Amino acid sequence: MGKTKPTKKPRGRATVRGIAAAAGVSIGSVSSVLNNRHVERRIAPETVEKIRAAAAGLGYLPNISAKRLRSGGKNNVVLALVTSFEAPIPLVNHFIIALRAAMAAGKFPQAEGAFSVMIEMFPAGRLHELPGLLTGDHFNAAILLNTTAEDDAFLNRSPLPYPVVLVNRLIAGYAAVVEAPETGSRAAEILIRAKRRRLAVIHGSPLTQTTRARVNGFMHRGAELLGRPAHEVMAGKLSETAGYDAMRAFLKRGPEIDGLYAVSDALALGAYRALKEHGLKIPSDVAVVGVGDYEISPFFDPPLTSVGVSHQALAEEASRLLLQQLGGVGAARPTVTVPLTETLRASSGHRAG
């Protein structure tokens, strides 16, 4: 009938072509109607209806890539936050705000301040299955969070063809932002300065690069200063419930402690409850030190002393690093160590901050 071009088979997703074929018009008319330009473009009302019906019938969804390409908007720089499903991302807004701030501050002027942020999530250990990761089809640069050992091995095998910043992970050939390595030892020092001698550390299992560094630093410095090893309390995960369960079991087993280091504030909060239930007072019986990864740790009861890097600092540094690499200053892949913030609060016997 009215076919004007060698019509393609309508396989796959509906496109303007498919609609045009179905309605017996040209793709130009289809586009005009779908963007509500049919008045200026003088499309007849009944044609408009035909096209709308065809689009609805085919379940048309525009191809965003084609739209963006064509309409050539300038904010075509796409940054990605890549994290695993299993890990929470309380950091997301920190990152977006930090990226935006870094852009506004004129790092990476090419983007003209405009960029898009995608979130890509993958099942732990399956980073390699993430579409577009290897081809670079989905984003111009990425911040990688919460990778597992398998993911790290994959990254090590196959370098990604765009700028990447790892957070709390070190892999050769990649830029990274990590917390200062003396977190654990500083925690030990805080407790020891507070006259604690029988120390314990509570951590998750398995240990990550970061939590292992914290535990090791703590154990090492504690043994060094006290000549005696600290107890190790092993929780299943880094959650409150896991911390509570592990701490409860530990206390029931009998060892007496007067100082506790938690490698996450979630564990600290869980331990709080176990300690209180066991009749122990914080800090008079047991002083507690966390890492400050919960924004509400000042409102724990008692407020939690912590030493660690703030999510905000981490996010700012990672953003800076990412844009710097995008700016393309050669092949610099620096590792940036974010300095520690020590916040002394009541949980270690200090005056509430």
Next chain:
Amino acid sequence: MGKTKPTKKPRGRATVRGIAAAAGVSIGSVSSVLNNRHVERRIAPETVEKIRAAAAGLGYLPNISAKRLRSGGKNNVVLALVTSFEAPIPLVNHFIIALRAAMAAGKFPQAEGAFSVMIEMFPAGRLHELPGLLTGDHFNAAILLNTTAEDDAFLNRSPLPYPVVLVNRLIAGYAAVVEAPETGSRAAEILIRAKRRRLAVIHGSPLTQTTRARVNGFMHRGAELLGRPAHEVMAGKLSETAGYDAMRAFLKRGPEIDGLYAVSDALALGAYRALKEHGLKIPSDVAVVGVGDYEISPFFDPPLTSVGVSHQALAEEASRLLLQQLGGVGAARPTVTVPLTETLRASSGHRAG
């Protein structure tokens, strides 16, 4: 020289064309080199170097839209989470997980299970400035969170040309997910069942649609059952600090209360501290009810009783609704009310859950 085509001016961002012109080769060769296909494509080593140098010199960044368009991957459905900078997004992972689950469950088969998620943030009240919002250039569908009254007015004026789901907001012509309206009244009932008679509610300022509904429901039901109005404690924001400050000032002013409703768990936590500092015990002196928007509220001391909708339920319902609209079942723009979850814990005198 070796110019083969009427070379375009190199204005704007560098493209393969620009690199080709700079290196004196064709764009095909440029593309081959940039994608590390130069071996199979038999590009001479010195040409490879020339192209790499030109690309680096021009600060080349590929246009992601063009890449995706060309390489035609099937996951071209783009969903957006749109929220304001000011509001936290602890919900992000809930939404992504829920969207993924809904996709996997076979809602919206067109996408073949693959889709991308973008996060778009805007300054409160400036939703209308978000690039791509009106044209639909950036995503196929969106979930809108944390809009202000101005933003809502804008949405009301200019209907968006793609499926949208509003969260905790009602605007004519848009699908929405809201919490059940009886949150506030249920909170009042919990406190009154716990034999509390002198009630107060603590809330932020300005009130949002949702928090206003909570406050109104609470006040109304409280007055109805007790024949006496509840006190209103007004905090600046929905933060712990604001809650603490407001509650402290209120207690200092003298009114005695025995039941408190907090329209956010953050306010509840801030109020906890003010109450304790004032020598009041929870729940014996003052029972507290929150809304359950903090995952760690079971680990408050004492654990917080709450009535509200979980972020997870909200996210699941919003995702379902979004995909349903994408599936395009006509122009259905339903408003879905998410049922309440009531969790009785120690803060209202119940046994810890």
Next chain:
DNA sequence: ATCAGATGCTAAATCGTTTTTGCAGATCAA
């Protein structure tokens, strides 16, 4: 009957990229 202006649509150009095809020149074997 003729021309001007509407009206309604098609065709083509374009966005930036990748891949396929093809062509010229060099190298090699006989």
Next chain:
DNA sequence: TTGATCTGCAAAAACGATTTAGCATCTGAT
């Protein structure tokens, strides 16, 4: 010297959309 094979690259097609230019046909006025 003549094919055959290899090298190195250019040209063109394609992805899916939007916009512009242009071509018929119709309407109404003269």
